[in-house]
Amino acid sequence: MAVYKRGYSRYRGPVRGRWARMTVLPRFAWRRLFQQRLVVLLVAISMIWPLVCAFMLYIGNNVELLTGMRIEPEFIGFIRGNGQFFLVFMSVQAVFALFLAALTGPGCIAPDLANNALPLYFSRPITRTEYALSRLATLSGLLSVVSWVPGLILFAMRSSMAGSPWLRENWRIGAGLFAGFLLWILLVSLVALAGSAYVRMKVVAGGLVFAFFFVLSGASGIIKLVFRSDWGNIVNPAWATRRIWYAMLEIEPPAGPGVLACLCILAATMILLALVLKRRLRPVEVIR
Amino acid sequence: MPPPVVELESLRVRLGNREILHDISHRLGVSGTGKAIGLLGPNGAGKSTLILTLLGFHRPAAGKARVLGYDCRRQAFEVRARVGYMPETESYIADMTAVATLRLMAELSGLPPRTALEKTHEALFHVGLGEARYRELRTYSLGMKQMAKLAQAIVHGPELLILDEPTNGLDPSARQRMLRMIREMKENQNMNVLLCSHLLGDVEQVCDEVVIMNEGKIVYECNLEAERRSNRCFVELEVTGDDTGLGAALAGIGAEGVAEGGGRWRIVLEPGSETDVLWDLLARENLLVRKLTHRRDTLEEIFLKAVGRIAHTPGEHGQARE
Numbered sequence: 295m296a297v298y299k300r301g302y303s304r305y306r307g308p309v310r311g312r313w314a315r316m317t318v319l320p321r322f323a324w325r326r327l328f329q330q331r332l333v334v335l336l337v338a339i340s341m342i343w344p345l346v347c348a349f350m351l352y353i354g355n356n357v358e359l360l361t362g363m364r365i366e367p368e369f370i371g372f373i374r375g376n377g378q379f380f381l382v383f384m385s386v387q388a389v390f391a392l393f394l395a396a397l398t399g400p401g402c403i404a405p406d407l408a409n410n411a412l413p414l415y416f417s418r419p420i421t422r423t424e425y426a427l428s429r430l431a432t433l434s435g436l437l438s439v440v441s442w443v444p445g446l447i448l449f450a451m452r453s454s455m456a457g458s459p460w461l462r463e464n465w466r467i468g469a470g471l472f473a474g475f476l477l478w479i480l481l482v483s484l485v486a487l488a489g490s491a492y493v494r495m496k497v498v499a500g501g502l503v504f505a506f507f508f509v510l511s512g513a514s515g516i517i518k519l520v521f522r523s524d525w526g527n528i529v530n531p532a533w534a535t536r537r538i539w540y541a542m543l544e545i546e547p548p549a550g551p552g553v554l555a556c557l558c559i560l561a562a563t564m565i566l567l568a569l570v571l572k573r574r575l576r577p578v579e580v581i582r
Numbered sequence: 583m584p585p586p587v588v589e590l591e592s593l594r595v596r597l598g599n600r601e602i603l604h605d606i607s608h609r610l611g612v613s614g615t616g617k618a619i620g621l622l623g624p625n626g627a628g629k630s631t632l633i634l635t636l637l638g639f640h641r642p643a644a645g646k647a648r649v650l651g652y653d654c655r656r657q658a659f660e661v662r663a664r665v666g667y668m669p670e671t672e673s674y675i676a677d678m679t680a681v682a683t684l685r686l687m688a689e690l691s692g693l694p695p696r697t698a699l700e701k702t703h704e705a706l707f708h709v710g711l712g713e714a715r716y717r718e719l720r721t722y723s724l725g726m727k728q729m730a731k732l733a734q735a736i737v738h739g740p741e742l743l744i745l746d747e748p749t750n751g752l753d754p755s756a757r758q759r760m761l762r763m764i765r766e767m768k769e770n771q772n773m774n775v776l777l778c779s780h781l782l783g784d785v786e787q788v789c790d791e792v793v794i795m796n797e798g799k800i801v802y803e804c805n806l807e808a809e810r811r812s813n814r815c816f817v818e819l820e821v822t823g824d825d826t827g828l829g830a831a832l833a834g835i836g837a838e839g840v841a842e843g844g845g846r847w848r849i850v851l852e853p854g855s856e857t858d859v860l861w862d863l864l865a866r867e868n869l870l871v872r873k874l875t876h877r878r879d880t881l882e883e884i885f886l887k888a889v890g891r892i893a894h895t896p897g898e899h900g901q902a903r904e
Binding site: 417419 | 634637640659660662666667669671673674675676677678686687689690693694697701704705707708720734736738739771773
């Protein structure tokens with residue numbers, strides 16, 4: 295029978311479990327995000343560099359194609375896919391991930407706050423933590439598409455072309471690529487969500503994501519100049535993340551704080567951002 | 583025995599340094615009976631705080647609050663799975679159509695995706711938004727947004743419907759439609775309704791029980807129908823003929839009357855009496871009735887008495903005090 299003829303009747307059937315419900319918000323959010331042309335365009339552009347890298351890997355691992363070309367042996371080593379190659383790949387994709395987070399992150403929470411939608415969510419069987427995790431999953435899922443997913447595809451491609459001895463020797467690159475991207479995604483997503491929770495205007499919230507990294511990068515430069523110490527880099531989360539990548543990909547690290555210090559500062563930053571989110575995600579604002 | 587809809591045990595709620603709800607203990611309604619409870623009170627009485635506490639948005643400083651037998655703090659998940667909430671303020675999800683919003687809400691409440699979509703369409707047609715269901719909610723008029731809020735509150739078929747000022751911003755016909763739908767929810771779908779409103783007329787039309795709050799406490803609770811029956815009836819009468827014996831005759835039926843001259847009388851019937859007894863009396867006294875108007879204690883008078891604005895119903899004992 296047509297719905298308009300049927301009339302309303304109260305639902306009394308079975309309900310889905312908690313985990314199934316957790317997937318609802320990301321599913322709806324992804325559908326909305328991929329309806330935005332700018333998001334689709336940026337995702338498409340983000341795929342150019344992985345394609346270029348795949349091409350380089352193919353060339354680098356097919357020696358006969360390089361015969362007759364005067365190419366430096368180091369460059370050949372690079373395009374064959376060593377740690378340095380994957381570091382460059384990660385660095386470029388990290389920028390795209392940042393742009394994507396700045397573009398999509400503000401749409402996660404800011405509109406819900408601006409239109410007072412949080413009471414609608416929180417009057418349902420969903421907690422504040424679940425809501426925040428769902429939003430984080432939305433953003434992380436999207437950023438994964440341009441980061442570790444193509445990264446692992448490239449790694450698999452390199453492994454298949456170089457054979458299993460290479461994989462046994464260099465599996466840490468794959469693990470480092472995956473973990474390193476996860477760290478970056480988590481940081482960028484939390485920055486975007488915290489900005490989105492604090493600023494109700496999407497444009498401003500997007501600007502806040504860039505401001506976070508640029509301001510801290512500038513501050514780190516000033517500290518380095520004033521104190522003449524490489525430890526100024528510690529306040530730059532992008533540098534700290536990159537320092538961890540160096541360690542994960544087993545590349546000679548730049549001068550400055552070590553991995554442990556960088557991990558600590560990133561953990562502290564993430565906790566701070568999570569607290570900001572917790573403070574802002576309330577169904578009702580209480581004026582004390 | 584089914585649990586009460588709302589059960590409060592020495593409930594205290596503090597927001598910052600202020601205590602908003604002071605040691606409230608009360609049981610309201612019986613779950614599964616399809617009855618509506620009206621929550622009345624002047625501004626700042628604590629009605630919204632109580633509702634938000636029941637939803638688990640505010641944490642009680644002391645005491646307990648239970649909804650449908652579930653503790654609002656420890657079993658907030660269970661409570662929210664059984665409750666539909668229509669907030670007072672404008673609330674919607676940006677850039678989403680009514681269908682998408684309601685489907686999202688239904689799925690968050692645990693309905694399977696296909697069923698959620700069916701119930702979404704049902705709810706939207708039910709509230710009269712069938713034709714506008716694929717429009718974005720932000721393009722809706724205020725009245726349509728109110729209806730959409732009701733639709734999202736009922737889409738998952740809750741046992742208890744909590745409505746905070748549901749008729750805000752509605753024109754008279756939309757208001758009547760909203761009240762009719764709320765009545766249908768309780769009568770046809772057997773939902774319990776907790777209605778918070780400043781409009782006493784709305785509460786009077788929909789509710790079976792009324793709770794009046796003032797300064798963070800429940801100051802009065804009444805069964806509206808019983809209250810209506812027990813209230814005294816005030817009559818203004820104008821007759822032609824010899825009414826000299828009317829005063830004594832009125833005393834005979836337990837009523838009090840004051841002659842104002844020219845055949846005009848003010849009469850107070852005893853509780854539970856209807857005007858039929860007066861008509862019979864006037865016929866026996868051979869008096870020709872030129873005018874007879876009567877009224878009972880309105881909810882407004884009950885409300886004003888409960889919050890201490892008036893001591894008596896105006897007209898009662900010929901005195902009115904503000």
